Amino acid sequence: MVDIVHPRSAGRALEAAELLAWFDEHARELPWRAPGVSAWQILVxxxxxxxxxxxxxxxxxxDWVARWPTPSATAAAGPGEVLRAxxxxxxxxxxxxxxxCAVRIAAEHDDTVPDxxxxxxxxxxxxxxxxxxVACFAYxxxxxxxxxxxxxxxxxxVDGVAEPGSPAPVRDEAAVAALxxxxxxxxxxxxALMELGALVCTARAPRCGVCPLSSCRWREAGYPASTAPARRTQRYAGTDRQVRGRLLDVLRAATGPVTRGQLDLAWTTDPAQRDRALDSLLVDGLVEQTGAGLFALCGEG
DNA sequence: TAGCCGTGGCC
DNA sequence: TGGCCAAGGCT
Known part of the structure; x- marks a missing residue:
């Protein structure tokens, strides 16, 4: 007898069968994975x-999918109501x-998420x-x-390194397509690949002792440390992002339009920064100014 | 393409 | 305590 070497599995860096078997046993029961969940709800x-x-x-x-189960139901709500939810x-x-997306899908795609x-x-x-x-999990x-x-x-x-390089969608997708x-x-x-990354092959403190993969080039190489330069972490405290968050907090808590003075109270340390943040919220279409000079979540003015 | 865009939990 | 991290996308 001659051993048959299956070209599609011989030397494959990541065996599908063992990953799928692990997933069968360890996958979290997340509600958007349940049978009967619509493509729209998966998109959400x-x-x-x-x-x-x-x-x-x-x-x-x-709460969201119970309240707005379809694109048209979501579209019928105002953007401000959606922002509050x-x-x-x-x-x-x-x-x-x-x-x-809800407005577009309702109007242009007969209330059905494209596939x-x-x-x-x-x-x-x-x-x-x-x-x-969406194409994969919904369709x-x-x-x-x-x-x-x-x-x-x-x-x-597959590559035997601790961390991926910079995202390169075309190359990354080709690499996964091959698997x-x-x-x-x-x-x-x-x-299953995503779940393994979320539960076992994590960024910090990977749980290699319980990994189901029989072949891992990183393990076989002795877990070499990352050689990539440490990427600088983004500060948050004191940034425009924080100020935008404070301003939206005020508007979400209010039942209707608020005065400029109420918004000013949300960030007093740097008025210029506050003005800049408010302007960016207006530009993004998250906030609008009413005819009376008040401010509201978009669609609620 | 690197910087920006929220928030909160974790160690 | 504070940096790191979490199913990205846009400009």
């Missing part, structure tokens, strides 16, 4: 999860973009990751889905 989860931990998204998402999830432009990456990419706030995540399209978790897992298991198993299990594989 992807917006909320951008740069935001699962634990903080969970309660907001549950977004609460303190952070990056409130996402809420504005999500509302804009192809190209059309999805045309929606506001939908970039390479989100477009692919079972076997497209590569690359987020920060996937990039980290591939960097370690994708048969079409029917590709979506589950992508979810």
């Amino acid at each position: 989860s992807e917006f909320m999860l951008q740069q935001t931990p699962v634990a903080r998204v969970l309660p907001i998402w549950l 977004w609460g303190k999830l952070g990056y409130p432009r996402r809420a504005k973009w999500l509302h804009d 192809d990456v190209e059309t999805l990419l045309g929606l506001p706030g939908v970039g390479s990751y989100t477009a692919r995540a 079972r399209r076997p497209v590569p889905v690359v987020d920060t978790n996937v990039r980290r897992v591939v960097a370690r298991a 994708l198993p048969a079409d029917d299990v590709a979506p589950r594989f992508s979810a």
